[in-house]
Amino acid sequence: MNVQALLQMNTIFISILIESLPFILLGVLISGIIQIFVSEEMIAKIIPKNPILSVLSAIGAGVFFLACECGIVPITRRLIAKGVPLSAAIAFMLSAPILNPIVLFSTYIAFGNSWSMVFYRGGIAFAVVLIIAFILSFQFKTNQLKQEHIEHIQIHHHKLTFKDKITGMFKHSIEEFFSVGKYLIIGALLAAAIQTFLKTSLLLEIGQGKLSGNAVMMALSYVMSLCSQADAFVASSFRSTFSPSSLVAFLVFGAMFDIKNTIMLLGTFKTKFVLCLMAYIFISVLGLTLLFIS
Amino acid sequence: MGRLFILLGLTFLFMHLHASGNISKYINMEYSYVSQIAIYILAIFTLMGSYLYFKEGNQEEGVDCQCGHDHSRENKKWKRNLTYFLYFIPILTGLFLPVATMDSNIVEKKGFHFPVYEDSDEYSQHQFLQPDTSLYYGKDDYLTLMDNSLKGLVDRDSLQLTDENYLNDLEAIYYSPGKFTGKQITLTGFSYNSDELAKNQVFLFRFGVIHCVADSGVFGMLIEFPEGMHPKNDEWYSVTGELESIYYQPFKKTIPLLKVSSHSKIAEPDDPYVYRQY
Numbered sequence: 084m085n086v087q088a089l090l091q092m093n094t095i096f097i098s099i100l101i102e103s104l105p106f107i108l109l110g111v112l113i114s115g116i117i118q119i120f121v122s123e124e125m126i127a128k129i130i131p132k133n134p135i136l137s138v139l140s141a142i143g144a145g146v147f148f149l150a151c152e153c154g155i156v157p158i159t160r161r162l163i164a165k166g167v168p169l170s171a172a173i174a175f176m177l178s179a180p181i182l183n184p185i186v187l188f189s190t191y192i193a194f195g196n197s198w199s200m201v202f203y204r205g206g207i208a209f210a211v212v213l214i215i216a217f218i219l220s221f222q223f224k225t226n227q228l229k230q231e232h233i234e235h236i237q238i239h240h241h242k243l244t245f246k247d248k249i250t251g252m253f254k255h256s257i258e259e260f261f262s263v264g265k266y267l268i269i270g271a272l273l274a275a276a277i278q279t280f281l282k283t284s285l286l287l288e289i290g291q292g293k294l295s296g297n298a299v300m301m302a303l304s305y306v307m308s309l310c311s312q313a314d315a316f317v318a319s320s321f322r323s324t325f326s327p328s329s330l331v332a333f334l335v336f337g338a339m340f341d342i343k344n345t346i347m348l349l350g351t352f353k354t355k356f357v358l359c360l361m362a363y364i365f366i367s368v369l370g371l372t373l374l375f376i377s
Numbered sequence: 378m379g380r381l382f383i384l385l386g387l388t389f390l391f392m393h394l395h396a397s398g399n400i401s402k403y404i405n406m407e408y409s410y411v412s413q414i415a416i417y418i419l420a421i422f423t424l425m426g427s428y429l430y431f432k433e434g435n436q437e438e439g440v441d442c443q444c445g446h447d448h449s450r451e452n453k454k455w456k457r458n459l460t461y462f463l464y465f466i467p468i469l470t471g472l473f474l475p476v477a478t479m480d481s482n483i484v485e486k487k488g489f490h491f492p493v494y495e496d497s498d499e500y501s502q503h504q505f506l507q508p509d510t511s512l513y514y515g516k517d518d519y520l521t522l523m524d525n526s527l528k529g530l531v532d533r534d535s536l537q538l539t540d541e542n543y544l545n546d547l548e549a550i551y552y553s554p555g556k557f558t559g560k561q562i563t564l565t566g567f568s569y570n571s572d573e574l575a576k577n578q579v580f581l582f583r584f585g586v587i588h589c590v591a592d593s594g595v596f597g598m599l600i601e602f603p604e605g606m607h608p609k610n611d612e613w614y615s616v617t618g619e620l621e622s623i624y625y626q627p628f629k630k631t632i633p634l635l636k637v638s639s640h641s642k643i644a645e646p647d648d649p650y651v652y653r654q655y
Contacts, residue, residue, distance in 0.1 A: 087477060087480075087482065088482055090474060090475060090476075090477035091477040091478075091479060091480075091482065091483060093470045093471075093474050093477070094402070094403065094476050094477040094479075094590060095590055095591045096467065096470070097403055097467060097470065097471045098403040098404060098589040098590040098591050099589065099591045100467050100471075101391070101394070101400070101403050101404055101412050101415075101589060102404060102408075102411075102588055102589040102591070104387075104391075104412075104415055105411045105412055105414050105415035105418075106411075108414075108415055108418040108419065108422075109414070109418070112418060250425070250428070250429065253421070253422070253425040253426075253429070254425075254429055256422070257380070257384070257422050257425065257426055257429075260422065261380060261383075261460075261464075264464065265460050265463050265464065268463050268464065268466065268467065269463070272466075274591070275591070278483070278486065278487065278591065279482075279483065279486065280486070281486065282485070282486050283486060283487060283488065284485070284486065284487060284488025284489075287488055287490075307592075308591075309591075309592050310588055310589075310592065312588065313587040313588040313589075313592040314592075316587045316592070316653060317587070317592055317594065319492075320490060320492060320594060321490065322492060323490070323491065323492050323630075324490055324628075
């Protein structure tokens with residue numbers, strides 16, 4: 084370890100923050116708006132009673148919601164606290180970073196203006212989200228938020244002026260920013276340290292076989308902590324050495340889970356829930372990509 | 378009060394990066410508007426934060442704001458201070474530490490690979506190593522796309538890889554190295570040694586940035602300098618030579634090789650990176 088390497092780590096750390104902080108800020112702003120302007124009654128009205136329909140509409144909302152895998156965490160937490168069922172909220176959280184038009188378009192560009200990777204990425208992601216939502220709705224009956232986030236639900240019976248609402252919204256957003264920001268910083272530090280000091284290229288030597296190749300690429304996407312709008316370009320540089328199946332695994336798993344957002348999720352949800360979620364996503368991405376893509 | 382300083386510090390950090398121009402050493406400037414949005418939001422948060430702070434007094438911790446947060450979770454003073462310290466890390470290191478350039482140390486950690494498609498036979502055309510790769514190309518559209526960008530290039534006898542066309546032209550060369558064999562190519566990059574190579578052979582790389590430095594990777598070419606020359610790592614060169622190919626054992630593939638006819642050692646460019654353009 085030398086000074087130059089430490090400075091490089093700091094440069095990577097700052098660049099990750101410059102890239103993700105704007106999305107966190109937008110996320111907490113939206114979370115603030117939901118907190119003040121959207122009531123539990125409105126949520127209850129919008130979300131279909133049928134669990135399958137509620138998950139599908141959550142995915143639909145995710146498609147049109149431009150967010151990355153960290154910016155979405157505070158919004159998801161707010162939605163759950165407002166009474167959105169866990170399975171629907173997680174479906175929203177997992178689909179927004181992958182299934183949105185910008186990410187799919189960048190995938191199209193990265194793979195040389197080709198639609199096939201876009202379809203594989205979108206299709207596998209959609210299937211994974213459905214499977215996860217299905218399992219979650221059976222396994223977890225409570226909201227799984229950490230105890231400290233379970234809030235006394237306060238309905239504003241008394242009329243607030245618009246000005247009160249606006250200041251309340253910002254107050255909440257700033258509050259939320261400080262409660263998720265620290266996890267982002269820890270996550271970015273970790274990811275930068277791994278890029279600078281750990282020889283991730285060794286991972287690639289583990290294997291390019293059918294099972295090993297997919298697992299290796301998923302592990303790689305996890306430790307690289309790429310933004311879902313940039314990961315397709317990185318994946319495309321592997322196309323001469325890794326199979327399409329393993330690249331889709333990289334593109335789906337990495338956009339749902341990475342070091343940065345694991346730290347953020349651990350700060351938001353119960354540990355057991357986060358570990359279960361990660362295991363389910365890992366297994367379903369691995370299984371689906373091996374089954375359906377050569 | 379600590380929070381106000383953090384918000385102020387983050388706003389200042391982002392503004393400073395933009396004002397000093399240093400932000401281009403962290404991100405691809407095509408996406409600079411994203412961090413400009415961050416400046417506005419942070420500035421508003423800072424203003425609102427101070428308004429709330431001075432209107433309601435110093436009660437940012439343990440206040441019963443109507444959002445229903447349980448503020449008591451950070452009631453331990455040392456814990457709160459530790460959290461604040463965390464936020465000051467990027468503010469301080471971002472403002473006061475010099476920006477580092479990615480170099481061979483990062484190449485060694487991240488590894489590198491070339492998008493070679495063509496088989497060792499340099500006269501074969503579009504013969505892919507793995508039959509699977511046809512999946513990537515929406516049948517013909519990729520071929521026509523690449524062929525279009527090839528058309529302009531293959532007719533020329535010499536290619537000059539500049540900052541702007543570096544990534545595009547390299548992709549064209551790796552896509553169809555056979556078509557470029559024998560051509561004069563000029564490029565710039567830093568040297569990177571690999572154990573599997575002869576002493577006068579090095580890779581000449583540049584870091585290509587997609588969004589930010591964290592997602593960058595190296596792009597470049599294997600270079601053969603005249604006999605007896607042995608560049609160290611991280612020396613910048615501008616070289617011109619003729620394109621040939623060589624079997625590279627670690628990749629088990631034939632990759633392009635530039636036999637250098639003229640070269641000059643240069644200082645690190647003002648902007649060491651090349652950027653992905655849409």
